[in-house]
Amino acid sequence: MKTTAYFSVEDNDYLSAFDSLGRRLLELALVDALLAPCYQAECDWVMPTLICDPEAVCGLDPLSPIYPLNGARHAARLSRTPPGGRVAAFMRPCEVRAFVELVKLKQGDPASLFIISADCLGAVENRTARTAGGRRDRSYTATFIQEALTSGDSGELEMLAPACKVCEHPTAEMADLTIGLLGVDLDNRLLVEARSEKGGALLNALALPSTEAPKDRSKAIEKLIRARTAARDAMFAATRAATGDLSRLADYLATCVNCYNCRVACPVCYCRTCVFTTDVFDHPSAQYLGWARRRGAIRMPTDTLFYHLTRLAHVSTACVGCGQCSNACPNEIPLMELFRTVALCTQTGFDYEAGRHLDEPPPLSTFAAEEFADVVGLGD
Amino acid sequence: MPDSVTDFDPTLIAFVCNWCTYTAADLAGTARLAYPQNVRLIRVMCTGMVDPQFVLKAFLEGADGVLISGCHPGDCHYINGNYKARRRVKLLRELLTHFSIAPQRLRLTWIGASDGIQFAEVMQRLVNDLKALGPQGVASEHASWRPQNRRLQRDAIGSGSEVIGRKP
Structure with a gap:
């Protein structure tokens, strides 16, 4: 079973590739629905959206720094009782971890979900995003990702939400599939890694070309975690005081x-x-x-x-x-x-x-x- | 009204289970055993129903100590309520420690229905311990907010006079 594969990116536009990936999941009938942050019609703000029709897959943006709410609630809402279909849920690592807690508290069930989580470079608070100049569309996301990746560690990004500046979990260990950004050249491919048996099966069914994780990847993740952990410990000391x-x-x-x-x-x-x-x-x-x-x-x-x-x-x-x-x-x-x-x-x-x-x-x-x-x- | 710290009269809120510790308290009473009047017994059906918020409320209302007391492990009338209580006490002690409330102010004991003598002894011991720890008035919900209350409290602790937020 292959565990690492890549999804080709066209025209250097890795954000649009999420639309292709989502559409492919629906068209191949691997899932019956997607739950993903998505721009609503005429609106430059993402909200979790439940999509069944491949034709309706448009404006998916799981990488948007806008984080209006913790989607674990919605994943639980969709799985607390049998949903009558399989759902691919795109969630941030902290949403995945919250969902894990909800499952253990008997509020949700991962059986009918495929959890897909991209490396998280952080998010911004609603008030920061709301008052940002310009449109908060994919160009806002692209600028954010660019700045976050080049700043070395996201802790240096002033716009990040306080929670993200001190978050030592940029990757979701409990997801079925993860999408790698750290240490990955985003211009021509998205790195897709399977973290569970279910994720591996989905990866096989997607028939994506396999690859090896870039060798800089684990180093980049470690570096980010180190910086965030240091910021976290400083925050602990200040809050204790x-x-x-x-x-x-x-x-x-x-x-x-x-x-x-x-x-x-x-x-x-x-x-x-x-x-x-x-x-x-x-x-x-x-x-x-x-x-x-x-x-x-x-x-x-x-x-x-x-x-x-x-x-x-x-x-x-x-x-x-x-x-x-x-x-x-x-x-x-x-x-x-x-x-x-x-x-x-x-x-x-x-x-x-x-x-x-x-x-x-x-x-x-x-x-x-x-x-x-x-x-x-x-x-x- | 106490006139020095050594005369400080602590308030101890005790959540006692109906089947064991409350029965022990009853036994202590019928046996005419003396124990300090500082204890306010609250009978609950099981220590397993003592929500952490009951304990927090007691401290926020100015209690100097809280006791949760029930059946010995294995003797719980509801099979395992006392084990759940033990985990909640563990949790609360972590919380109290963070907010500088001495964890010794929250106690958990097992006192069986026939342990009337032990009940009286434990109450005496707890009240002695609380007298040694001194008042915990600063934690009061109402007292915490207002600067003049805090000043009065500091003075009160300094001089040993009545702590604001406590009934005379």
């Missing part, structure tokens, strides 16, 4: 208006009904005056620290660091930094890494008879 106790956390979250957008945008915060929108927090009016009398003064809205701490307790073990919480915050609170920093403690505590593998059960969904003896009893 900024949120090290609840007074500092209160400062950090001072502008929070309890809109809960971070929770809506979070791909792994999957509860249908969140406790914070239930009657539990629909306090009787007199309660507020009671609190204010007792404390002297209370901040309105209330329960802000409680909300964020509860979310940290509930989902930090599943946090993949995609940064959509920060992207969704109307007041630009650096939530991704807070979540990743706390997630480092909670995931390390269980020797777990969110999105790493389907076979590792989420820490709070499993237990053993003998474990964590140090948290039981009265000793230190």
Whole structure:
């Protein structure tokens, strides 16, 4: 079984090659649908789009730096119950890792999906993309890819979202197929690598010419990961200093208006009904005056620290660091930094890494008879 | 009202399971064993139903310590609730540590239905430990936001007088 192949690029236009690849997947009936970031008619903004008709494959752009939402939610939506067909889902590595978490939380099923993920050079926040000059079409993507690849490591790209500057996962280990950009000459070919048996079968069926991965590729990936890891560790230290106790956390979250957008945008915060929108927090009016009398003064809205701490307790073990919480915050609170920093403690505590593998059960969904003896009893 | 740090009267919120530790507390009561009044018992059907947010809420409301106590491993009325509680305590301790709340403020113990004496002893020991740790008032949700509250709190901790955000 071949594991590395290439897809020819015509006229040096590797972005249009995604349209050809998508169309080929549908025409050969290898899949019944594509789920991919796609420009909508007359609109220079990508959104995940579900495409069944090969004729309708137009304007696919899985490499666009626009990252409006974490598509893992949609992959889960398409696979939670039998979808009645096979879907090729183009996802970023952080979307793949979020999907892995959702699968383990029984919100999706990879059986009917082929996950295709390109090397991720990073993305930009919605507000950055929205205020960028010119059209945000494929030329915007091409300029971005060019700059990201030539800057050596993407950490130097000022426009990148904070989450991407500190992301040490530019490739998706859990995808079925990956599309290589790092260390690859993009002018005449896209590198396609199979990472699973399913991916290998798809690669064979596509009948693409096999090749070897360019020898600079692993070096380029390592270099990017090294730079991002260094940036990540600096971010951890800064966030630890900024949120090290609840007074500092209160400062950090001072502008929070309890809109809960971070929770809506979070791909792994999957509860249908969140406790914070239930009657539990629909306090009787007199309660507020009671609190204010007792404390002297209370901040309105209330329960802000409680909300964020509860979310940290509930989902930090599943946090993949995609940064959509920060992207969704109307007041630009650096939530991704807070979540990743706390997630480092909670995931390390269980020797777990969110999105790493389907076979590792989420820490709070499993237990053993003998474990964590140090948290039981009265000793230190 | 306490007039020095050594007289500090901690508040301990204890989530106790109906089948073991609550029964032990009942036994301690019927046996007329004395234990500190600082403990506020909250009876739950199982330690496995204590959501992390209950513990966080207790700390944010100014509790100095939280105890989760249930059946010994293997004795859970619902087979495995206490094992789940143990994982949640592990998680919460990581979280509390990040926010500079001493992890010793959150305890998990197994106290069986017949361990009335042990219940009284554990409560005494926990309250002693909390007195040694001192007040945890800075973590209060309401107190954390306002600078004057923080100043009052600092003064309170410094002078050992009442910590704001705590009921007299």
